Amino acid sequence: MGQPNGSRAGDIAAPGRDDDVLIALGHHARELRRQRRLTLRELADRSGLSLRFLLDVEAGRGNISVRRLAALASALDASPADLLAPVDARPDRRHVIALLGLRGAGKTTIGRRLARRLRRRFVELDREVEQRAGLALGEIFSLHGEQYYRRLEREALEEVFGSGEPVVLAVGGGLVTSADTYALLRRRATTVWLKARPEDYWRRVLRQGDRRPIDQHPHAREALRQLVVEREPLYTRADLVVDTTALPVAGVVDQIERTLS
Numbered sequence: 355m356g357q358p359n360g361s362r363a364g365d366i367a368a369p370g371r372d373d374d375v376l377i378a379l380g381h382h383a384r385e386l387r388r389q390r391r392l393t394l395r396e397l398a399d400r401s402g403l404s405l406r407f408l409l410d411v412e413a414g415r416g417n418i419s420v421r422r423l424a425a426l427a428s429a430l431d432a433s434p435a436d437l438l439a440p441v442d443a444r445p446d447r448r449h450v451i452a453l454l455g456l457r458g459a460g461k462t463t464i465g466r467r468l469a470r471r472l473r474r475r476f477v478e479l480d481r482e483v484e485q486r487a488g489l490a491l492g493e494i495f496s497l498h499g500e501q502y503y504r505r506l507e508r509e510a511l512e513e514v515f516g517s518g519e520p521v522v523l524a525v526g527g528g529l530v531t532s533a534d535t536y537a538l539l540r541r542r543a544t545t546v547w548l549k550a551r552p553e554d555y556w557r558r559v560l561r562q563g564d565r566r567p568i569d570q571h572p573h574a575r576e577a578l579r580q581l582v583v584e585r586e587p588l589y590t591r592a593d594l595v596v597d598t599t600a601l602p603v604a605g606v607v608d609q610i611e612r613t614l615s
Contacts, residue, residue, distance in 0.1 A: 375438065379423075380414035382437045384516050386430040387412075394509075400429035412512060413538055448614060450514060450543035452523045454530060454592055456581065458555035459548040460603065461524035468607045469522040479525045482510035508535045515542050530588035540591065546610055547592035551599055552579045 387397050394412075398405045402425055410416035411426070418426070420434075427434045451468070453461040462478060469476035480491055483506045487494050494503050507529060514523060515538075523543065530536045539545060555578060589595075594613050598606050 374440070376417065377414040378440055379418065379437050380412045380416070382432075382439065383408075383426060383430065384412045386432055386436070388516070390430060392430075397426075397429055401425045409508070409512060412516065414541075415538075448544050449518070449520045450523055451521075451610070451614065452525055452539055452543040452545045453548055454525060454527075454545055454589055455548040455550070456527040456555050456578075456585070458557075459527070459550055460598055460606070461548060463603055464548060464598075464606050464610075465522045465524045467603060468610055471607055471611060472520075472522065474520045474522055477514060477521045477523045479507060479510055479514070479523060479529070482513070483507055483526075486510060504532050504535070507532070508538075511535060511539065527585075530585060530591075536588070536591075540593075544594070544614065545592040546594045546596060547589040548606070549589070549595055549597045549599075552582045554599055555582070 387394070392400070394405055394408050397403075398408055401408075401422075403411075403422060407416060407422075408426075411418060423434050423437065427437055430437075451472075453459075453465050453468075455461055465478075466476045483494070483503065484491055486506050486509065487498075487502075489497065491503075494506070507526065511525075514521060525539065529539065552575075594610065596606055596609050601609070
């Protein structure tokens with residue numbers, strides 16, 4: 355089609371930029387794609403735009419040129435005006451409540467109970483990644499590496515937001531280290547850090563019957579302490595911090611619900 359495939363540095367809005375036009379474009383592009391029953395890959399083939407650039411567009415970050423806008427509209431059987439029409443309201447960040455924390459933070463246990471309390475579906479992002487890959491998490495890392503996992507993680511997160519369904523979402527402990535994905539999560543969800551001490555994480559993992567931290571890493575306990583130190587500044591950017599050290603599961607759920615109400 356003669357269109358540039360992909361995106362140049364000047365085509366992407368700055369991370370976290372508050373831009374109504376780009377948010378509206380992303381919303382309409384995503385909705386029209388779903389109505390046409392197109393995958394992102396199929397839309398990329400139709401429009402001549404790269405898959406990565408379309409992900410940025412649907413995330414509200416794709417600072418698209420006029421030529422690319424026309425190509426995208428044509429691929430969606432729509433007009434550029436359709437894609438740029440204002441949206442009634444911005445996505446309500448309360449639709450997705452995202453639980454953050456290291457392994458052993460209690461994201462699954464607390465997330466399931468909170469979801470029942472709020473009458474929403476509970477989603478574990480890592481399970482969504484596994485379904486996309488057709489592999490267990492450990493196999494994804496060993497066969498394809500972290501970069502592949504991070505790409506699937508981003509796509510799975512986009513899918514959660516694109517559904518528009520209110521959910522409680524448990525994300526992997528390392529998502530916060532991926533700057534763009536974490537920025538997207540903080541823009542589109544209410545984030546809750548389930549804070550704990552290193553010894554709490556350690557005890558909870560072992561209580562689950564998982565001895566891999568000891569068997570596979572003789573210095574695992576010290577490594578865990580270091581990981582807590584490294585990631586704490588990232589976790590503190592969450593909207594809500596709940597210290598789970600002295601609180602039972604019910605108490606944590608109560609505190610989150612009170613804060614959100």
